[in-house]
Amino acid sequence: MQIDFNKNSDGLVPAIIQDATTKNVLMLGYMNQEAFEKTQETQKVTFFSRTKQRLWTKGEESGNFLNLVDMEVDCDNDTLLIKVNPVGPTCHKGTDTCWAEENVQGYGFLSTLEDIITSRKNDQENTDSYVASLFRKGINKIAQKVGEEAVETVIEAKDDNEELFLNESADLLFHYLILLQAKGYTLKDIAKVLEKRH
Numbered sequence: 001m002q003i004d005f006n007k008n009s010d011g012l013v014p015a016i017i018q019d020a021t022t023k024n025v026l027m028l029g030y031m032n033q034e035a036f037e038k039t040q041e042t043q044k045v046t047f048f049s050r051t052k053q054r055l056w057t058k059g060e061e062s063g064n065f066l067n068l069v070d071m072e073v074d075c076d077n078d079t080l081l082i083k084v085n086p087v088g089p090t091c092h093k094g095t096d097t098c099w100a101e102e103n104v105q106g107y108g109f110l111s112t113l114e115d116i117i118t119s120r121k122n123d124q125e126n127t128d129s130y131v132a133s134l135f136r137k138g139i140n141k142i143a144q145k146v147g148e149e150a151v152e153t154v155i156e157a158k159d160d161n162e163e164l165f166l167n168e169s170a171d172l173l174f175h176y177l178i179l180l181q182a183k184g185y186t187l188k189d190i191a192k193v194l195e196k197r198h
Contacts, residue, residue, distance in 0.1 A: 064088035
């Protein structure tokens with residue numbers, strides 16, 4: 001890995017810290033050659049502190065280390081992307097990130113959809129909501145709908161109509177998310193099982 005530590009007069013390059021699992025950006029620090037080498041050697045992210053004017057291993061006082069997973073340099077060889085497994089909160093203020101964001105695994109629109117399903121589950125009196133009506137009917141009806149959508153997805157998989165296949169697949173996933181919540185689980189729980197198997 002070629003890093004241009006001489007590009008800036010202070011010999012520092014920005015180091016963007018990203019959670020290797022959630023892909024969330026946790027913080028930004030600066031490294032010189034010595035900090036980079038110590039990070040490689042110890043497998044704990046070490047910066048050059050511009051305030052303290054010395055090397056500083058994140059977590060050296062708090063115990064909230066950033067365990068190294070991978071490092072990449074950008075196209076100009078002057079910025080690092082460092083993927084880590086954080087131990088505890090990253091920010092010195094006690095938050096997960098230096099932007100006070102929660103560092104949780106997100107699944108894009110599926111996470112948004114899970115939030116909507118949760119709100120419908122908590123508002124089962126909503127007579128205008130299809131999801132609320134399923135929760136009112138109970139687990140048997142929800143499980144039956146998943147079964148029906150699974151069969152319809154399999155049928156469409158055997159045909160050549162891509163649009164119908166994708167629509168049935170979406171219906172299956174949607175009803176499966178409802179079933180998960182009816183049982184008290186989310187996609188995160190399923191991801192954990194898959195990770196253990198991997």
